Amino acid sequence: MPELRLPEPGNWARTGKVALPLKVVLAVAFCYVVVRGLVAVYEGSYLTAVLWWATLGTPFLLVAAYLAVAVGGARQRVSSDSSGLTFRPDKRLSVGYFVVMAMLIPAAPLFAVLLSRGELDLSTTRGIQIAVSVAFWALALLAVVALAAGIRRGGTGYLKFTPTRIEIADVLKTRVVQWNDVVDVRDVASTTTANQGGKAVVLCLREGTEEVVSGLPLYVPKGVALYWLVRHYWKHPEHRDELVDSRAPRRLTEGKFDLSA
Numbered sequence: 001m002p003e004l005r006l007p008e009p010g011n012w013a014r015t016g017k018v019a020l021p022l023k024v025v026l027a028v029a030f031c032y033v034v035v036r037g038l039v040a041v042y043e044g045s046y047l048t049a050v051l052w053w054a055t056l057g058t059p060f061l062l063v064a065a066y067l068a069v070a071v072g073g074a075r076q077r078v079s080s081d082s083s084g085l086t087f088r089p090d091k092r093l094s095v096g097y098f099v100v101m102a103m104l105i106p107a108a109p110l111f112a113v114l115l116s117r118g119e120l121d122l123s124t125t126r127g128i129q130i131a132v133s134v135a136f137w138a139l140a141l142l143a144v145v146a147l148a149a150g151i152r153r154g155g156t157g158y159l160k161f162t163p164t165r166i167e168i169a170d171v172l173k174t175r176v177v178q179w180n181d182v183v184d185v186r187d188v189a190s191t192t193t194a195n196q197g198g199k200a201v202v203l204c205l206r207e208g209t210e211e212v213v214s215g216l217p218l219y220v221p222k223g224v225a226l227y228w229l230v231r232h233y234w235k236h237p238e239h240r241d242e243l244v245d246s247r248a249p250r251r252l253t254e255g256k257f258d259l260s261a
Contacts, residue, residue: 014200054111059100101150116130
């Protein structure tokens with residue numbers, strides 16, 4: 001779906017900011033991983049280079065996939081049937097997730113075993129070898145759990161809208177919010193921590209809490225249309241029966257939302 005000319009929510013400009021020190025740390029870490037692997041190749045330690053990149057480099061692939069989708073624009077995956085209107089993240093993100101987890105599962109334990117035996121060309125103390133080996137076994141276990149959860153869910157998550165409720169699913173759990181419990185829909189949360197997820201739609205609940213649905217640009221280009229869709233169906237309960245037939249996708253395509261405050 002082409003990007004619609006809808007106004008971006010006013011508060012999005014100040015959400016999801018990454019602190020400069022964190023950017024510097026990530027940049028330095030990425031450069032170190034690349035350079036250290038190249039040094040191993042230059043020295044002829046090809047097994048060390050492969051395991052080094054497969055274990056420490058693959059997480060950066062997931063970051064790259066995220067940035068490609070969030071900045072470059074998501075390829076929309078939306079379906080509508082009698083159960084509701086469902087959005088799934090751009091397939092590049094899902095593919096990146098499964099590829100990274102599948103690579104970590106064999107690479108991290110092998111790295112741990114060979115490092116503990118001193119069979120990799122890495123200059124470390126015995127204490128560091130043991131500590132890193134334990135950490136990589138834990139990383140492999142985490143990857144197994146993450147991969148199994150992704151397979152069980154059929155992806156990295158989804159957003160689903162029905163006439164009565166909203167489902168927000170990630171690889172680990174599904175949160176459910178009833179439309180009748182939503183008293184306001186905002187573009188910014190009340191706490192700084194909640195806003196770190198970036199462009200989101202915030203569901204203010206009757207009990208005084210907030211349900212933050214972040215990562216909207218992962219579902220539709222720039223995330224704007226999805227924000228206005230949620231706000232529209234919250235403001236117009238009489239239109240929610242559209243969510244179980246073809247009218248909701250048509251409204252999304254045409255951008256026919258109530259944009260009033």
